[in-house]
Ligand SMILES: Cc1cc2nc3c(=O)[nH]c(=O)nc-3n(C[C@H](O)[C@H](O)[C@H](O)COP(=O)(O)OP(=O)(O)OC[C@H]3O[C@@H](n4cnc5c(N)ncnc54)[C@H](O)[C@@H]3O)c2cc1C
């Protein structure tokens with residue numbers, strides 16, 4: 001864990017390595033503490049947790065059914081608004097708190113074949129097995145390792161000053177926005193390794209064809225449901241239902257994209273070089289997860305709607321523990337960070353989203369230009385707050 | 399009539415199939431049945447489930463559960479068992495229990511009778527914690543521990559502890575069709591005898607001859623002394639159910655007497671004879687690898703690791719747990735026989751009676 005590349009000189013005393021003050025023993029002790037915490041949660045998993053996930057699934061299904069029912073009358077604007085809002089929330093719950101977490105195997109211990117990582121299929125165009133491979137094996141193992149973790153910029157963007165710049169990246173704010181709008185397709189293409197397969201000729205192999213066909217089949221099923229069957233069922237409200245389903249998918253895409261961006265892109269999150277993870281110990285692996293993730297602060301509802309990815313740090317430490325437990329262990333994880341003087345990156349959603357977008361905009365420029373813009377932006381940002389402070393001071397003295 | 403009805407039924411079935419396909423397009427990626435399960439979990443087309451309707455204490459550590467099975471239940475033959483799946487502390491557990499109810503109850507309900515085993519996960523849950531209204535998973539009735547037709551002229555039942563359950567199932571349904579019945583039943587004390595009142599009543603009415611043995615006072619039943627209890631035992635068609643020791647002794651005794659075919663046995667647990675070194679077990683479809691010792695059945699190893707293991711009787715009789723062994727070696731716990739597989743071999747093993755005998759890869 002030597003060559004950590006920090007991008008946020010203002011949060012830490014040593015900009016080159018936020019772990020420089022830790023001894024090898026410290027790191028192994030962190031590992032042991034986290035292993036013990038993990039065992040504690042595993043030993044106490046039980047009826048309460050099972051009831052939780054069943055309830056979320058039940059509520060999600062009723063919400064989806066109810067919203068689609070309302071949308072049968074989407075000709076009436078209030079029905080359209082209500083149904084679209086409900087369906088958006090249902091789709092978000094389905095993808096985040098349910099799909100993502102079930103496919104992580106968080107609920108496999110229940111041995112319920114209906115709620116199991118090997119049998120779950122989600123409301124998303126990427127088939128579950130392809131997503132599981134790309135996400136669980138690559139992203140979670142190689143979290144924030146440049147060149148290994150495809151989630152790091154999805155191969156489209158430059159998210160660390162240590163990635164070389166090219167003019168292509170000038171467009172990355174736009175790429176990121178487009179990716180956000182059609183995020184499920186971005187995920188599918190990424191899980192399929194579409195870009196690499198097109199450049200290295202793998203697209204000709206029967207194996208790739210087979211996987212691509214399965215993605216196409218899934219897209220067809222998903223599109224048929226949202227854009228043909230349900231509109232047809234709505235009769236005179238067909239067009240309105242079609243638009244409602246489109247909007248719900250868009251809202252879900254924008255929301256999940258924002259939440260996921262907050263997990264690894266905000267300032268204060270570290271990226272790692274390939275060489276730094278060779279021969280990594282358990283403690284070092286944990287440490288990389290701790291420094292490579294960021295949380296979102298907020299209410300229980302916020303945590304639910306983010307699929308508890310608002311506890312990205314806890315999730316990355318223990319990807320297969322039940323999501324309802326992350327909030328419970330978060331104070332103890334945070335305490336561990338503090339005891340070892342590590343930076344627990346967290347903040348409200350708008351702040352984290354802005355932070356991630358700021359990085360994406362800045363890194364679209366070469367490093368020296370990015371630094372100049374960064375300084376200008378910081379001055380501009382301080383402007384209003386200093387002004388408010390001065391005003392407040394004047395009121396008090398008056 | 400039937401001839402006229404057939405084309406209609408065919409058309410109806412194909413219409414239904416088509417409607418089901420369309421419904422799938424409405425609900426994808428989940429199935430229409432996932433929604434229907436929320437409203438009607440016991441409907442005929444659902445996965446077979448049951449609802450526990452009544453819980454009756456039998457003794458201090460045994461209860462009878464009355465279950466309303468789902469519409470897909472196909473009935474049972476007295477003496478058969480049913481597998482049930484219950485969620486204990488959030489974890490689905492499957493166990494087999496003999497059916498004790500009449501097979502023709504007007505309300506269609508069935509019953510099982512469970513005795514709590516020391517440290518037993520499922521039996522203690524069912525005896526002490528389960529409440530009426532609980533939904534459970536069910537499987538169709540299975541087993542050949544049943545009475546033949548025509549009924550035997552003379553019958554003997556040798557049971558101990560919870561081993562009385564399948565026998566009670568037979569007696570409740572068919573005692574009036576049996577002319578000469580002897581029941582030799584062992585339990586630690588009089589108050590531990592499950593169905594005591596009913597058995598004693600049958601004896602008073604002269605429908606059975608009941609020999610109760612209270613082992614805390616009289617000691618274990620020694621089958622060598624059976625001559626003194628039921629002189630003509632070797633002439634009787636016999637059904638035995640109880641602890642392993644009793645059943646092993648019975649098998650030997652009936653075989654020594656040259657009448658092994660007259661003895662029918664129901665075992666509640668497997669007889670494990672050989673164990674050895676274990677190894678790392680990979681469940682390749684799930685992508686999990688765990689270390690396993692040479693004594694734990696692979697079924698238990700997989701379940702503990704959260705793998706969806708198919709299962710049945712859990713004791714090597716039903717083949718409900720069979721899975722492909724891709725590579726490696728496993729040991730049959732009943733006889734120590736080693737089975738190995740190379741990639742490409744189509745080797746299938748019973749995970750409930752096989753343990754790792756080295757590194758192995760199971761396709762689950
Ligand atoms: C065909 C069949 C029919 C059965 N019918 C009945 C029935 O009608 N009523 C009934 O109560 N049980 C019956 N059983 C046994 C039942 O399936 C369970 O094995 C039993 O309830 C124990 O489960 P558990 O989860 O409580 O114990 P587990 O948690 O699985 O085991 C706990 C401990 O008890 C030991 N153990 C498990 N089973 C037994 C046993 N039968 N005798 C002694 N020790 C044991 C285990 O080795 C372990 O040490 C039947 C089993 C079979 C295969």
Ligand code: FES
Nearest residue numbers: 710711712717750
């Ligand atoms: S579970 Fe019945 S044979 Fe294995």
